[in-house]
Amino acid sequence: MTAPILAIENLTIGLPIGGDRANAVEGVSLAVNPGEILCVVGESGSGKSMTASAVMGLLPKGLPVRSGRILFEGNDLLALSPEAFRRLRGVRLGMVFQEPMTALNPLMRVGDQIGEAFRVHGERGDVRAKVLALLEDVRLPDPPSIIDAYPFRLSGGQRQRVMIAMALALGPSVLIADEPTTALDVTTQMQILRLIRGLQKDRGTGVLFITHDFGVVAEIADRVAVMQHGRVVEQGEARAVLDAPQHPYTKALIAAVPHGRVRPAEAAHADTVLKVAGVAKSFRRGGGLFRRGTPVAAVADAAFSLKKGETLGLVGESGSGKSTLARCVVKLVTPDEGQVLFHGTDLLPLGRGAMQPYRSRIQMVFQDPYASLNPRRRVGDIIAEGPVTHGVPREQARARARDLLALVQLDPGAMDRFPHEFSGGQRQRIGIARALALEPELLIADEPVSALDVSVQAQILALLDEIRTRLGLTMLFITHDLRVAAQVCDRIAVMQRGRIVEMGPTAEVFGAPRHAYTRELLDAIPGKAWTPPLEAA
């Protein structure tokens, strides 16, 4: 084996006084060999992104490197002057970030942003031709028109391709990719992973790939390092770590990965709780005082039904209309046509007053646990507010809120605290308690675990499952993650561009998909060839 091209030795990065631990990163040693992909895996706050920033010399001010070395092509990066470091960035070291929507300058043409990498490093000659060749390399459609486009014209996946083109422009020997596919849809994610893998093979680039997703690791990693609380707890060949993890934390993480094994379907109940028929909703884009905008169909001709105690999964990529459809059911969005029958009563023609009794019987849990709770109100009031507006005496509602907190496994002391004092997973528990406070029959969960770390995700899924069986809830579960859907749902409806293209029992949809799009989605699950070992737990 050749000498590593990038070697991080015993790196320690301090946190400001008052942080939740003394050092963000402590005694980390990692090595990337030429032409190798090293995946660094960990949950949020594990220090994995901090390590990547240190290699790029992009650490935020106030986070000092306490000790260690970062050897790149034999030189210690930490000993370089800022100017010497700048000359390396973009030339020998390239980086791709997580959020493609904000990582490009909105006011600068795509071609100019890639070309800037050439220009600031003194590259002369026909920059435009080089940029066009790069756009070709990252397989963007129609490079001559993309080169003059502004970023807002491009989709997330296309922007990430632009980022990759930019990072690889000057042929760096190391590429650092910080969760480059986390913000993307599953099919796009697979395309980007294949692209990175292909380019890396062709050019012999060493890749430091940061991710939280073991599926992604299984898909592309040569070697893996697992980080927890700023330390590397396990490191080794990808296969070995994935199939026979040694450290308890690695074992726990792998056990928490949604395994995608189909759960046995509940015995179907006779009562139909919800029947949706022919629901359609379109929005208008653009337009003004004199001109109507062009209509965009968000949901078209959607029909499904839910029996008591059943969980239906609504699966699809962003923009497929799954959230809009869910919002139509609770009338947060008013559909243009169709029927939403709740125990046989069509909810759509009901006025505010007539709708009121139904509001409490259908409740929703939202995706973003950070944005969906009012930051200025105490948790107890947030949970009790629903029942109080429906006429339950305040004291009784608060007593119930305390019970609910216990049900979602939170301390009753949480009553008098504010949402910002809780972690993402705890906030999602509060969100669930809030929905349950109204004693709903039908719970609509809109991506309830998408914003959470994998181990927290597993806890919330287990909690939802327990509550569902205990309270006999009927559930509409919206997710983009097929592994999660397989685990949670009795039946699955796959949505594409506003339409339900396939619907059936989970085992059937996963085992024998009939629609081409369903097959495409299933193929795109990262690391589908890898089944997490059962004994890991």
Add this chain to the structure above:
Amino acid sequence: MGAAKLLRFLAARSVKAAIVVLAIVVFQFVLIRLAPGDPASVIAGQSGAADPLFMEQLRAQFGLDRPMHEQLLIYLRDMLTLDLGFSHRQQQPVATLIGERLPATLLLTLTAFLFAVTAGVSLGVMAARRVGRAADSLITVIALTFYATPIFWVGLLLVLVFSVWLEWLPSFGMFTVGADLTGLAYAADVAKHLILPSLTLGLFFLAIYARLARASMLEVADQDFVRTARAKGVPEGRIVRAHVLRNALLPVITFAGIQAGQLVGGSILVETVFAWPGIGRLAFDALLARDYATLLGVFFCTAVMVVVFNLITDLLYALVDPRVEVA
């Protein structure tokens, strides 16, 4: 952005602007009717002869005896041909009066505007680049001082220092009366007279631009694409110019558009303090003299200016920010 698209945008927006101006004219018409007594009684009052026969004559002469909607149509026609009426107090057409005063006001307000924008944004950028250090604190304190100080007081203080104590600059008027200068000498004389009033008018806005630019720069500097530029190895100076500043200017443009709309009507106070012969003084004098025709002419002129500058701002915004559709 294609030229055809731009023209379509301009056409559509001009139609909207015309509707707004029309509404303003109708509003003005209603405003006159709301004033106590009709114009005939005002004129009669001013000429000191108010017997009923004279009033009837006046009403017939001015068409005030015709039905209301007919009067409105005549008024609209006059406004559209830029016939703003006749000032009986000054014995001149209002359009002539405004035409005489407009250049002086525009000279003053444009100078103040350009000074406020360039100096304000520069100070804001300097402060943002040295955030938390002494220079930042100094700029912030200066900006806050000008922001909090009443504009006329700043004017009086400047006069006290530069005209009375130091005797460097003239304290009132637009040129030296009786000097009969021509050519460059005249221009230099006007420029000397221009310094104090435009400084007074500009300092308040300078403070706003400095604070706005500083906050905006700091906000943009934290954004992801700035980190991307840094990861590309872009030198710090270029990051500030090409990436941060351009994005940070968007809110500045918004505010500059609002201020530009006030170019004609916003300088009454300063024109009065410095005896500057502009629209503001004209409006002030007309107000004291109850010269409705002149006052409404100024009002109309100001309103049109606001509409025009709104259009220009939107156009500028579309040129700077590709995400804004000109449609």
